[in-house]
Ligand SMILES: [Fe+2]
Protein backbone atom coordinates (compact mmCIF):
# COMPACT_ATOMS: atom_id res chain seq x y z
CA UNK A 1 0.00 0.00 0.00
CA UNK A 2 1.31 3.39 -0.92
CA UNK A 3 1.15 6.02 1.75
CA UNK A 4 0.37 9.49 0.51
CA UNK A 5 2.94 12.12 1.38
CA UNK A 6 0.46 13.60 3.80
CA UNK A 7 -0.01 10.30 5.64
CA UNK A 8 3.73 9.91 5.80
CA UNK A 9 4.04 13.35 7.28
CA UNK A 10 1.58 12.41 9.98
CA UNK A 11 3.45 9.19 10.69
CA UNK A 12 6.74 11.05 10.96
CA UNK A 13 5.21 13.70 13.14
CA UNK A 14 4.05 10.93 15.46
CA UNK A 15 7.54 9.48 15.52
CA UNK A 16 9.03 12.84 16.22
CA UNK A 17 7.10 13.34 19.41
CA UNK A 18 9.77 13.30 22.06
CA UNK A 19 8.59 14.87 25.22
CA UNK A 20 10.55 15.61 28.29
CA UNK A 21 8.60 12.83 30.00
CA UNK A 22 9.44 10.23 27.37
CA UNK A 23 13.10 11.10 27.53
CA UNK A 24 13.16 10.81 31.28
CA UNK A 25 11.36 7.45 31.14
CA UNK A 26 13.87 6.22 28.58
CA UNK A 27 16.78 7.16 30.82
CA UNK A 28 15.22 5.83 34.02
CA UNK A 29 14.02 2.48 32.72
CA UNK A 30 16.15 -0.55 33.59
CA UNK A 31 16.18 -3.22 30.90
CA UNK A 32 18.74 -5.76 29.76
CA UNK A 33 19.92 -3.34 27.10
CA UNK A 34 19.84 0.04 28.86
CA UNK A 35 22.82 1.52 30.64
CA UNK A 36 22.61 0.63 34.33
CA UNK A 37 23.62 2.30 37.55
CA UNK A 38 25.96 0.29 39.74
CA UNK A 39 26.83 0.01 43.37
CA UNK A 40 29.52 -2.16 44.93
CA UNK A 41 31.47 -3.02 48.06
CA UNK A 42 33.21 0.34 48.39
CA UNK A 43 35.18 -0.75 51.48
CA UNK A 44 36.79 -3.59 49.60
CA UNK A 45 37.72 -1.23 46.78
CA UNK A 46 39.12 1.23 49.27
CA UNK A 47 41.57 -1.43 50.49
CA UNK A 48 43.32 -1.72 47.11
CA UNK A 49 47.04 -1.18 47.41
CA UNK A 50 48.52 0.23 44.21
CA UNK A 51 52.15 -0.38 45.28
CA UNK A 52 52.73 -3.14 42.68
CA UNK A 53 51.92 -0.69 39.86
CA UNK A 54 53.12 2.49 41.56
CA UNK A 55 55.36 3.84 38.77
CA UNK A 56 52.69 3.48 36.08
CA UNK A 57 50.01 4.66 38.47
CA UNK A 58 51.80 7.90 39.30
CA UNK A 59 52.31 8.67 35.63
CA UNK A 60 48.65 8.14 34.84
CA UNK A 61 47.49 10.20 37.81
CA UNK A 62 49.87 13.02 36.86
CA UNK A 63 48.26 13.09 33.46
CA UNK A 64 44.76 13.16 34.94
CA UNK A 65 45.79 15.86 37.40
CA UNK A 66 46.99 18.06 34.53
CA UNK A 67 43.40 17.89 33.22
CA UNK A 68 44.10 18.09 29.47
CA UNK A 69 40.41 18.39 28.57
CA UNK A 70 39.54 21.11 31.03
CA UNK A 71 38.48 23.56 28.32
CA UNK A 72 37.29 21.02 25.79
CA UNK A 73 33.65 20.51 26.69
CA UNK A 74 32.41 23.94 25.73
CA UNK A 75 30.42 24.86 22.67
CA UNK A 76 32.13 27.23 20.25
CA UNK A 77 31.70 28.52 16.70
CA UNK A 78 32.05 24.93 15.46
CA UNK A 79 28.75 24.08 17.08
CA UNK A 80 26.19 24.26 14.28
CA UNK A 81 23.34 22.05 15.48
CA UNK A 82 20.21 22.01 13.35
CA UNK A 83 17.52 19.98 15.10
CA UNK A 84 14.69 21.43 13.02
CA UNK A 85 16.29 20.34 9.78
CA UNK A 86 16.67 16.77 11.00
CA UNK A 87 14.51 14.07 9.48
CA UNK A 88 12.07 12.93 12.24
CA UNK A 89 12.99 9.22 12.30
CA UNK A 90 16.64 10.12 12.50
CA UNK A 91 15.90 12.68 15.17
CA UNK A 92 14.16 10.07 17.26
CA UNK A 93 17.02 7.57 17.04
CA UNK A 94 19.62 10.23 17.59
CA UNK A 95 17.86 11.41 20.73
CA UNK A 96 17.69 7.79 21.85
CA UNK A 97 21.44 7.50 21.23
CA UNK A 98 22.17 10.68 23.17
CA UNK A 99 19.94 9.73 26.09
CA UNK A 100 21.56 6.31 26.30
CA UNK A 101 25.07 7.84 26.08
CA UNK A 102 24.22 10.50 28.65
CA UNK A 103 22.86 7.86 31.04
CA UNK A 104 25.96 5.71 30.59
CA UNK A 105 28.29 8.66 31.20
CA UNK A 106 26.31 9.73 34.21
CA UNK A 107 26.21 6.19 35.56
CA UNK A 108 30.04 6.28 35.61
CA UNK A 109 29.94 9.65 37.32
CA UNK A 110 27.62 8.42 40.09
CA UNK A 111 29.66 5.28 40.77
CA UNK A 112 33.01 7.08 40.77
CA UNK A 113 31.75 9.92 42.92
CA UNK A 114 30.35 7.48 45.45
CA UNK A 115 33.70 5.68 45.65
CA UNK A 116 35.44 8.99 46.21
CA UNK A 117 32.91 9.94 48.90
CA UNK A 118 33.11 6.66 50.81
CA UNK A 119 36.82 6.00 50.52
CA UNK A 120 39.77 6.84 52.76
CA UNK A 121 42.54 5.54 50.54
CA UNK A 122 44.17 8.67 49.03
CA UNK A 123 45.23 6.91 45.80
CA UNK A 124 41.80 5.51 45.16
CA UNK A 125 39.97 8.69 46.16
CA UNK A 126 42.10 10.85 43.91
CA UNK A 127 41.60 8.59 40.93
CA UNK A 128 37.85 8.33 41.36
CA UNK A 129 37.58 12.06 41.86
CA UNK A 130 39.24 12.72 38.48
CA UNK A 131 37.11 10.14 36.74
CA UNK A 132 33.89 11.51 38.26
CA UNK A 133 34.96 14.98 37.11
CA UNK A 134 35.38 13.77 33.52
CA UNK A 135 32.14 11.80 33.41
CA UNK A 136 30.18 14.74 34.82
CA UNK A 137 31.52 16.87 31.98
CA UNK A 138 30.67 14.23 29.40
CA UNK A 139 27.13 13.74 30.67
CA UNK A 140 26.63 17.50 30.99
CA UNK A 141 27.82 18.15 27.47
CA UNK A 142 25.45 15.56 25.98
CA UNK A 143 22.63 16.88 28.09
CA UNK A 144 23.30 20.38 26.73
CA UNK A 145 22.90 19.00 23.23
CA UNK A 146 19.63 17.35 24.28
CA UNK A 147 18.42 20.56 25.86
CA UNK A 148 18.60 22.26 22.46
CA UNK A 149 16.13 19.65 21.25
CA UNK A 150 13.98 20.41 24.27
CA UNK A 151 14.44 17.00 25.91
CA UNK A 152 17.23 17.12 28.51
CA UNK A 153 17.49 14.32 31.07
CA UNK A 154 16.91 15.31 34.68
CA UNK A 155 20.11 13.86 36.08
CA UNK A 156 19.36 14.69 39.70
CA UNK A 157 16.10 12.81 39.45
CA UNK A 158 17.87 9.89 37.81
CA UNK A 159 20.14 9.29 40.81
CA UNK A 160 17.07 8.77 42.95
CA UNK A 161 14.71 7.04 40.53
CA UNK A 162 17.06 4.66 38.77
CA UNK A 163 17.53 1.14 40.13
CA UNK A 164 21.08 0.30 41.20
CA UNK A 165 22.63 -3.05 40.32
CA UNK A 166 25.07 -4.47 42.86
CA UNK A 167 28.29 -5.88 41.46
CA UNK A 168 31.20 -7.26 43.46
CA UNK A 169 34.31 -5.11 42.93
CA UNK A 170 35.91 -7.59 40.53
CA UNK A 171 32.82 -7.48 38.32
CA UNK A 172 32.93 -3.71 38.44
CA UNK A 173 36.53 -3.89 37.17
CA UNK A 174 35.68 -6.19 34.27
CA UNK A 175 32.49 -4.37 33.28
CA UNK A 176 33.80 -0.85 33.75
CA UNK A 177 37.17 -1.52 32.16
CA UNK A 178 35.36 -2.88 29.14
CA UNK A 179 32.83 -0.10 28.93
CA UNK A 180 35.58 2.55 29.12
CA UNK A 181 37.65 0.88 26.40
CA UNK A 182 34.59 0.21 24.26
CA UNK A 183 33.57 3.84 24.78
CA UNK A 184 36.97 4.88 23.48
CA UNK A 185 36.74 2.53 20.49
CA UNK A 186 33.20 3.65 19.64
CA UNK A 187 33.94 7.36 19.81
CA UNK A 188 37.21 7.18 17.90
CA UNK A 189 35.76 4.95 15.17
CA UNK A 190 32.93 7.40 14.55
CA UNK A 191 35.31 10.34 14.73
CA UNK A 192 37.72 8.84 12.17
CA UNK A 193 34.88 7.87 9.88
CA UNK A 194 33.45 11.40 9.93
CA UNK A 195 36.87 12.91 9.51
CA UNK A 196 37.01 11.08 6.20
CA UNK A 197 33.34 11.78 5.39
CA UNK A 198 32.53 15.22 6.83
CA UNK A 199 29.32 15.52 4.78
CA UNK A 200 27.80 12.74 6.93
CA UNK A 201 28.36 14.62 10.17
CA UNK A 202 24.75 15.53 10.82
CA UNK A 203 25.35 17.00 14.26
CA UNK A 204 28.34 18.92 15.67
CA UNK A 205 28.74 16.79 18.80
CA UNK A 206 30.82 14.29 16.82
CA UNK A 207 33.52 16.93 16.38
CA UNK A 208 34.17 16.70 20.11
CA UNK A 209 34.73 12.93 20.12
CA UNK A 210 38.52 12.75 19.72
CA UNK A 211 39.59 14.50 22.93
CA UNK A 212 36.56 13.01 24.63
CA UNK A 213 37.57 9.45 23.89
CA UNK A 214 41.03 10.09 25.31
CA UNK A 215 39.36 10.59 28.70
CA UNK A 216 37.67 7.19 28.33
CA UNK A 217 40.96 5.67 27.32
CA UNK A 218 42.63 6.94 30.51
CA UNK A 219 39.76 5.68 32.65
CA UNK A 220 40.23 2.25 31.09
CA UNK A 221 43.95 2.48 31.85
CA UNK A 222 43.16 3.11 35.49
CA UNK A 223 41.02 -0.03 35.70
CA UNK A 224 43.72 -2.03 33.92
CA UNK A 225 46.17 -0.93 36.63
CA UNK A 226 43.70 -1.71 39.40
CA UNK A 227 43.29 -5.23 38.02
CA UNK A 228 47.04 -5.66 37.86
CA UNK A 229 47.37 -5.06 41.60
CA UNK A 230 45.99 -8.56 42.16
CA UNK A 231 47.05 -11.23 39.62
CA UNK A 232 44.24 -13.57 40.70
CA UNK A 233 41.72 -11.16 39.16
CA UNK A 234 42.80 -12.01 35.65
CA UNK A 235 44.70 -15.27 36.04
CA UNK A 236 42.57 -17.70 38.04
CA UNK A 237 40.55 -20.28 36.14
CA UNK A 238 37.20 -19.03 37.42
CA UNK A 239 38.02 -15.40 36.72
CA UNK A 240 39.04 -16.17 33.16
CA UNK A 241 35.57 -17.63 32.69
CA UNK A 242 34.08 -14.46 34.15
CA UNK A 243 36.13 -12.28 31.82
CA UNK A 244 34.86 -14.35 28.92
CA UNK A 245 31.35 -13.93 30.20
CA UNK A 246 31.65 -10.14 30.45
CA UNK A 247 33.24 -9.87 27.00
CA UNK A 248 30.43 -11.91 25.47
CA UNK A 249 27.71 -10.02 27.33
CA UNK A 250 29.09 -6.55 26.61
CA UNK A 251 29.81 -7.21 22.92
CA UNK A 252 26.50 -8.88 22.19
CA UNK A 253 24.54 -6.20 24.04
CA UNK A 254 26.26 -3.54 21.98
CA UNK A 255 25.39 -5.38 18.77
CA UNK A 256 21.70 -5.67 19.67
CA UNK A 257 21.50 -2.08 20.87
CA UNK A 258 23.17 -0.62 17.77
CA UNK A 259 20.85 -2.55 15.50
CA UNK A 260 17.92 -0.80 17.12
CA UNK A 261 19.13 2.44 15.48
CA UNK A 262 19.20 1.84 11.72
CA UNK A 263 18.42 5.44 10.70
CA UNK A 264 21.12 6.86 12.92
CA UNK A 265 23.79 4.64 11.38
CA UNK A 266 22.45 5.20 7.88
CA UNK A 267 22.76 8.96 8.35
CA UNK A 268 26.35 8.52 9.50
CA UNK A 269 26.99 6.33 6.47
CA UNK A 270 28.08 3.49 8.73
CA UNK A 271 27.27 -0.18 8.21
CA UNK A 272 26.36 -1.39 11.69
CA UNK A 273 28.03 -4.79 11.40
CA UNK A 274 31.19 -3.24 10.04
CA UNK A 275 31.18 -0.64 12.80
CA UNK A 276 30.58 -3.15 15.59
CA UNK A 277 33.26 -5.56 14.36
CA UNK A 278 35.65 -2.62 14.11
CA UNK A 279 34.88 -1.58 17.69
CA UNK A 280 35.23 -5.18 18.95
CA UNK A 281 38.55 -5.52 17.15
CA UNK A 282 39.99 -2.34 18.63
CA UNK A 283 38.69 -3.17 22.09
CA UNK A 284 40.05 -6.72 21.97
CA UNK A 285 43.45 -5.54 20.81
CA UNK A 286 43.62 -2.99 23.62
CA UNK A 287 42.33 -5.47 26.22
CA UNK A 288 45.33 -7.74 25.64
CA UNK A 289 47.06 -5.34 28.05
CA UNK A 290 45.27 -7.06 30.91
CA UNK A 291 42.95 -9.89 29.80
CA UNK A 292 44.59 -13.23 29.04
CA UNK A 293 41.63 -14.30 26.90
CA UNK A 294 40.11 -12.72 23.84
CA UNK A 295 36.92 -13.55 21.93
CA UNK A 296 37.37 -14.94 18.44
CA UNK A 297 35.21 -12.48 16.50
CA UNK A 298 36.15 -14.09 13.19
CA UNK A 299 34.88 -17.50 14.24
CA UNK A 300 32.16 -18.94 12.00
CA UNK A 301 29.69 -19.04 14.90
CA UNK A 302 30.25 -15.40 15.90
CA UNK A 303 28.21 -13.35 13.43
CA UNK A 304 25.32 -15.84 12.94
CA UNK A 305 24.72 -15.97 16.68
CA UNK A 306 24.88 -12.21 17.12
CA UNK A 307 22.21 -11.97 14.44
CA UNK A 308 20.22 -14.70 16.15
CA UNK A 309 20.48 -12.77 19.40
CA UNK A 310 19.27 -9.57 17.73
CA UNK A 311 16.30 -11.40 16.20
CA UNK A 312 15.50 -13.03 19.54
CA UNK A 313 15.35 -9.61 21.20
CA UNK A 314 13.01 -8.52 18.41
CA UNK A 315 10.71 -11.48 19.18
CA UNK A 316 10.82 -10.71 22.93
CA UNK A 317 9.88 -7.09 22.26
CA UNK A 318 7.06 -8.02 19.92
CA UNK A 319 5.72 -10.49 22.50
CA UNK A 320 5.77 -7.88 25.25
CA UNK A 321 3.98 -5.37 23.06
CA UNK A 322 1.39 -7.95 22.00
CA UNK A 323 0.55 -8.89 25.61
CA UNK A 324 -1.82 -11.67 26.69
CA UNK A 325 -0.95 -15.35 26.73
CA UNK A 326 0.17 -15.48 23.11
CA UNK A 327 2.42 -12.49 23.68
CA UNK A 328 3.83 -14.06 26.83
CA UNK A 329 4.64 -17.28 24.97
CA UNK A 330 6.24 -15.34 22.16
CA UNK A 331 8.37 -13.33 24.57
CA UNK A 332 9.53 -16.51 26.38
CA UNK A 333 10.35 -18.11 23.04
CA UNK A 334 12.51 -15.06 22.28
CA UNK A 335 14.21 -15.32 25.66
CA UNK A 336 15.09 -18.99 25.14
CA UNK A 337 16.43 -18.25 21.69
CA UNK A 338 18.55 -15.36 23.06
CA UNK A 339 19.91 -17.60 25.81
CA UNK A 340 20.86 -20.30 23.29
CA UNK A 341 22.58 -17.73 21.09
CA UNK A 342 24.49 -16.49 24.13
CA UNK A 343 25.64 -20.00 25.03
CA UNK A 344 26.77 -20.56 21.49
CA UNK A 345 28.79 -17.31 21.55
CA UNK A 346 30.18 -18.02 25.00
CA UNK A 347 31.47 -21.45 24.03
CA UNK A 348 33.41 -20.27 20.97
CA UNK A 349 37.04 -21.19 21.77
CA UNK A 350 38.88 -18.10 23.00
CA UNK A 351 42.23 -16.75 21.88
CA UNK A 352 44.72 -16.89 24.74
CA UNK A 353 47.63 -14.56 25.27
CA UNK A 354 50.09 -13.51 27.93
CA UNK A 355 49.50 -9.87 29.02
CA UNK A 356 52.71 -7.78 28.76
CA UNK A 357 54.78 -6.86 31.78
CA UNK A 358 54.00 -3.18 31.44
CA UNK A 359 50.32 -2.47 31.40
CA UNK A 360 50.11 1.06 30.09
CA UNK A 361 49.05 1.88 26.53
CA UNK A 362 48.49 5.10 24.62
CA UNK A 363 45.46 5.82 22.43
CA UNK A 364 46.73 5.17 18.89
CA UNK A 365 43.63 4.86 16.73
FE1 LIG B 1 32.80 9.40 29.71
Ligand SMILES: [Fe+2]
Nearest residue numbers: 108180216219
Ligand atom coordinates in the same frame (compact mmCIF):
# COMPACT_ATOMS: atom_id res chain seq x y z
FE1 LIG C 1 34.87 7.10 31.23
